[in-house]
Amino acid sequence: MKATVLVRPKQGILDPQGDAVQHSLHKLGFDVSTARVGRVIDLELEAPGVDEARATIERMCAELLANPLIESVEIQVDGS
Amino acid sequence: MSSRPVVAVVTFPGSNDDRDAAWALGAVGAEPALVWHEEPELPAGTGAVVLPGGFSYGDYLRTGAIASLAPAMTAVRRFAASGGPVLGICNGFQILCEARLLPGVLRPNRQLEFVCRDIRVRVENAETLFTRRCSADQELVIPVKHGEGAWYADEAILVQLVARGQVVLRYGEDVNGSLGSVAGVINEAGNVMGLMPHPEHAVDPLLGSADGGLLLAALVDAAAAHTLVPA
Numbered sequence: 001m002k003a004t005v006l007v008r009p010k011q012g013i014l015d016p017q018g019d020a021v022q023h024s025l026h027k028l029g030f031d032v033s034t035a036r037v038g039r040v041i042d043l044e045l046e047a048p049g050v051d052e053a054r055a056t057i058e059r060m061c062a063e064l065l066a067n068p069l070i071e072s073v074e075i076q077v078d079g080s
Numbered sequence: 081m082s083s084r085p086v087v088a089v090v091t092f093p094g095s096n097d098d099r100d101a102a103w104a105l106g107a108v109g110a111e112p113a114l115v116w117h118e119e120p121e122l123p124a125g126t127g128a129v130v131l132p133g134g135f136s137y138g139d140y141l142r143t144g145a146i147a148s149l150a151p152a153m154t155a156v157r158r159f160a161a162s163g164g165p166v167l168g169i170c171n172g173f174q175i176l177c178e179a180r181l182l183p184g185v186l187r188p189n190r191q192l193e194f195v196c197r198d199i200r201v202r203v204e205n206a207e208t209l210f211t212r213r214c215s216a217d218q219e220l221v222i223p224v225k226h227g228e229g230a231w232y233a234d235e236a237i238l239v240q241l242v243a244r245g246q247v248v249l250r251y252g253e254d255v256n257g258s259l260g261s262v263a264g265v266i267n268e269a270g271n272v273m274g275l276m277p278h279p280e281h282a283v284d285p286l287l288g289s290a291d292g293g294l295l296l297a298a299l300v301d302a303a304a305a306h307t308l309v310p311a
Binding site: 013014016017019020039064065067069070 | 141145178190191230257
C-alpha cells in the first residue's frame with residue numbers, strides 16, 4: 001500500500017526557510033506574500049486495509065516523522 | 081584503577097565534538113569513555129553522560145531525531161531515570177529534546193545563518209548539578225556554533241520552566257531567535273541538562289575563555305557523587 005505524509009510547520013510557528021524562499025521568489029518578480037516549507041514522506045507499507053495503514057502511520061508520525069510541538073501532519077493513504 | 085569518575089561520551093555517526101568533549105572532561109578531572117551509539121550499555125561505573133555536538137545522521141528529518149532512537153540512547157534513558165547526570169551539548173541538546181528527556185525543540189536560527197562565535201550567557205539558576213560552580217547571574221563567555229539553535233516551546237511551557245528554575249542559561253545577546261533567549265534548560269528532576277553553547281571549547285584561557293570548565297567540572301563533581309550511589 002502506498003501512502004504520503006505531508007509535514008508542515010504549524011500555523012504561527014516561525015519558518016525562516018519559508019521566509020527565505022518567499023524573499024527569493026520576490027526577487028525573481030513573483031508576487032508571493034507567504035511561503036512555508038514542509039516535508040513530503042512517501043511510504044510503501046503492508047497493511048490489511050486503509051484504516052489500519054492510517055493508524056500505523058499515525059503512530060509513525062508520533063514516534064518519528066513529525067514533532068507535534070512545531071509540526072502538523074496530513075496523511076494520505078492510496079486506497080486503490 | 082583510576083579514581084577519576086567515568087564520564088561516558090556517546091559518539092553518533094556525524095558527531096564531531098566527541099573527542100573535544102573527552103579531552104575537556106579529562107582536563108577537568110574525569111576519566112572520559114567514548115561510547116559508540118550502537119552500544120546497548122554504558123561502561124561499568126559510568127558516573128555521568130555527555131551527548132556531544134555535531135551533526136548526527138546529517139541532521140536528516142529533524143536535528144537529533146534519528147539519534148534519539150539509537151541503542152545507546154536506551155541506556156542513556158535508563159541512566160537518566162536512575163538519577164544519573166546527563167549533559168547534552170548543541171547536537172546533544174537537540175537529541176535530548178527529540179528524546180523528550182528535555183522540554184522544547186531546537187529550530188533553525190531565525191537569521192538562517194550558521195552562527196559561530198564567542199557569546200555571553202547568563203547563569204539564571206546556579207543551584208543545579210551543572211552550575212554549582214557558578215554564581216547566580218554570572219556571565220560566562222562560551223562559543224556557539226550552530227545553524228539550528230533557536231529553542232522553542234509553547235509560551236505556557238516557558239512560563240512554567242522559568243517558575244521552576246528550569247531555564248538555567250540565557251543568552252546575554254541576540255544569537256539565534258531562541259524563545260526567551262533560552263540557551264540551556266534542565267529537566268524537572270534536575271539531572272538532565274542541554275545547552276547550545278560549547279563548554280568543551282572553553283576550558284583553557286589560551287582559547288579565549290575557561291568559563292566552560294566551570295560547567296564541565298560541576299558535571300565531574302556530579303559524576304563522582306553519582307558513582308558513590310549504590311546501584
